[in-house]
Amino acid sequence: MITFDSVSLRYSGGKAALENISFSLETGSFTFLTGHSGAGKSSLLRLIARLERPTSGRIDVGGIDYSRLKPRRELALRRQMGVIFQDNQLLNDRNLFDNVALPLIIGGYGYNDIVTRVSAALHRVGLEHAADMQPETLSGGEQQRAGIARALVARPRLLLADEPTGNLDAAMSEDIMQLLLQFHRSGVTVLFATHDTELLARHRFAQLKLAGGRSVSPRGLSDTSLAQHQIPRRSESHV
Amino acid sequence: MSEPRAGHRNASPHTALTRAIGSRMSYTQRGYAWRRTLARLRTRPFASGLTLLVLGIVLAMPVLLSFLAGALDELRGNEDQGATLTAYLSLDVADLDGASLATQLAARPGIQSTRYVSRDEALATFRAESDLGDALDVLGSNPLPGAIVIAPERATAGRQRMQALATEIEQISDIERVRYDLQWVERLRAVVAVARVAAALLAGFLTLTALLVVGNTIRLELLDRRSEREVSHLLGASRSFMNRPFVYTGLLYGLLGGLIATGLAIAAFSLLKRPADELAGLYGAQMGLSWPPKALIGLIPATGALLGLVGALSTLYGPSRQRIYADA
Ligand SMILES: Nc1ncnc2c1ncn2[C@@H]1O[C@H](COP(=O)(O)OP(=O)(O)O)[C@@H](O)[C@H]1O
Ligand SMILES: [Mg+2]
Numbered sequence: 001m002i003t004f005d006s007v008s009l010r011y012s013g014g015k016a017a018l019e020n021i022s023f024s025l026e027t028g029s030f031t032f033l034t035g036h037s038g039a040g041k042s043s044l045l046r047l048i049a050r051l052e053r054p055t056s057g058r059i060d061v062g063g064i065d066y067s068r069l070k071p072r073r074e075l076a077l078r079r080q081m082g083v084i085f086q087d088n089q090l091l092n093d094r095n096l097f098d099n100v101a102l103p104l105i106i107g108g109y110g111y112n113d114i115v116t117r118v119s120a121a122l123h124r125v126g127l128e129h130a131a132d133m134q135p136e137t138l139s140g141g142e143q144q145r146a147g148i149a150r151a152l153v154a155r156p157r158l159l160l161a162d163e164p165t166g167n168l169d170a171a172m173s174e175d176i177m178q179l180l181l182q183f184h185r186s187g188v189t190v191l192f193a194t195h196d197t198e199l200l201a202r203h204r205f206a207q208l209k210l211a212g213g214r215s216v217s218p219r220g221l222s223d224t225s226l227a228q229h230q231i232p233r234r235s236e237s238h239v
Numbered sequence: 240m241s242e243p244r245a246g247h248r249n250a251s252p253h254t255a256l257t258r259a260i261g262s263r264m265s266y267t268q269r270g271y272a273w274r275r276t277l278a279r280l281r282t283r284p285f286a287s288g289l290t291l292l293v294l295g296i297v298l299a300m301p302v303l304l305s306f307l308a309g310a311l312d313e314l315r316g317n318e319d320q321g322a323t324l325t326a327y328l329s330l331d332v333a334d335l336d337g338a339s340l341a342t343q344l345a346a347r348p349g350i351q352s353t354r355y356v357s358r359d360e361a362l363a364t365f366r367a368e369s370d371l372g373d374a375l376d377v378l379g380s381n382p383l384p385g386a387i388v389i390a391p392e393r394a395t396a397g398r399q400r401m402q403a404l405a406t407e408i409e410q411i412s413d414i415e416r417v418r419y420d421l422q423w424v425e426r427l428r429a430v431v432a433v434a435r436v437a438a439a440l441l442a443g444f445l446t447l448t449a450l451l452v453v454g455n456t457i458r459l460e461l462l463d464r465r466s467e468r469e470v471s472h473l474l475g476a477s478r479s480f481m482n483r484p485f486v487y488t489g490l491l492y493g494l495l496g497g498l499i500a501t502g503l504a505i506a507a508f509s510l511l512k513r514p515a516d517e518l519a520g521l522y523g524a525q526m527g528l529s530w531p532p533k534a535l536i537g538l539i540p541a542t543g544a545l546l547g548l549v550g551a552l553s554t555l556y557g558p559s560r561q562r563i564y565a566d567a
Contacts, residue, residue: 049473079475089470093278097259105271106476111263119256128252132259150474 295499453550493547
């Protein structure tokens with residue numbers, strides 16, 4: 001699904017954020033992207049989302065060679081992936097329903113389709129009852145779940161999560177993790193950036209480790225089948 | 240987890256959904272852009288209102304000026320009919336000779352009609368129109384000469400020809416001096432010319448000002464709505480999708496500003512009409528300020544909308560546009 005071949009990224013005027021990164025992720029896999037703050041996790045996700053271009057190296061996602069991507073296709077590609085951030089980036093000038101509907105409006109979906117999909121997405125993250133609320137009136141965990149609903153409402157095949165539990169306590173983090181696992185089980189490929197050691201200890205998926213912009217995973221991580229996960233008990237408390 | 244929440248736990252999911260969903264229109268791409276535009280306008284009514292007022296004034300000024308210049312010009316149009324030559328006769332010319340000279344002159348080419356004003360008539364008029372009438376009695380005799388008022392043919396009208404006609408008539412031996420009352424017309428002509436240039440210049444400056452006002456408003460909006468643009472970009476929105484609400488904002492500001500300008504122009508025009516008509520009366524013109532045609536008035540909001548559109552587009556796509564992303 002995702003292949004990086006000797007990819008480097010240097011921001012203009014800065015030192016290299018990523019250096020000579022190579023890895024490959026299978027379709028349908030669940031992978032943690034780990035490393036300390038500043039290791040290059042966000043940069044790597046931004047490369048996949050085509051928000052940055054590599055300084056050198058080759059990126060291939062879903063069989064599409066990024067170096068040959070036309071600008072028009074770039075937008076379509078971005079619409080085919082879901083992205084979640086630590087700061088959920090919900091828009092406070094509209095209610096939850098309209099926040100989750102945004103990707104569908106951008107995608108040009110019809111009204112009935114939008115109503116059906118947004119309702120279903122809100123239902124799946126357990127926020128149907130809050131559809132008419134403004135995001136800022138929700139708890140952190142609820143906001144993050146709304147972010148997940150927005151990322152997944154267009155039914156992408158790939159989900160990029162950039163420290164989505166970074167601002168949450170352990171129980172809520174687990175709650176989010178369970179939600180992502182649910183989507184993973186329904187076939188979505190997930191790349192989950194985090195440095196939450198508790199979470200990593202509980203869920204033993206493959207890890208792509210970064211340190212100072214370099215890959216420090218054993219053997220560059222090409223085999224994701226090493227992910228041996230025990231599904232943890234659902235945490236008792238939730239948002 | 241104990242954050243205050245507005246008791247939505249009790250709300251039934253279904254009613255929450257029903258309440259949350261906007262109109263069918265607002266989920267189309269264009270409908271979405273309009274909805275965002277109007278929502279923004281509503282959330283900051285004071286700032287928006289102020290901007291609109293500034294735009295309205297800026298758009299109303301050149302409109303008023305050009306109307307006024309046009310009205311002055313119309314005044315000037317009447318000048319030539321009103322303009323006459325007055326030939327003053329020597330004091331010793333008898334009434335009979337004066338009258339026959341007037342008849343002779345009337346037959347000349349380039350002259351439409353003449354009227355002889357006798358010395359007595361001149362005195363009577365002077366007494367009637369001036370407080371100095373009694374002073375004349377002290378003199379004992381009538382100091383006023385007879386005169387012939389000459390109305391030139393229309394074709395003779397105009398500064399050059401009037402001048403030529405005056406010189407020609409002045410050659411006649413009984414005629415002492417010819418005066419023609421064109422100075423005020425000349426002055427008015429000059430004033431109108433200056434007013435026209437000033438109106439054009441001002442219209443140019445104010446148009447530029449309108450563009451800058453709209454451009455600046457859009458720039459502030461862009462900064463204010465940065466997160467919306469970032470999120471949309473992330474979700475795969477095209478540049479035109481992200482820019483559309485701002486284009487609509489410019490269009491709306493221009494249109495509303497133009498409507499305000501129309502109101503201001505009409506109000507100012509009504510206020511000016513009476514004094515202007517009086518002024519016209521003083522200059523002997525029948526016509527005063529006439530209302531500009533309706534089509535012209537309808538053009539103001541349209542022009543405003545166009546300026547708003549251009550202001551927005553040049554901000555969004557022009558050389559000074561803010562690049563939120565390298566590729567956007
Ligand atoms: N837009 C940017 N411009 C310049 N340098 C950046 C930018 N974004 C990130 N960096 C730098 O790149 C490195 C990796 O950052 P990042 O990818 O955000 O790491 P992480 O997400 O793991 O914390 C850091 O040294 C950071 O300072
Ligand atoms: Mg980061």
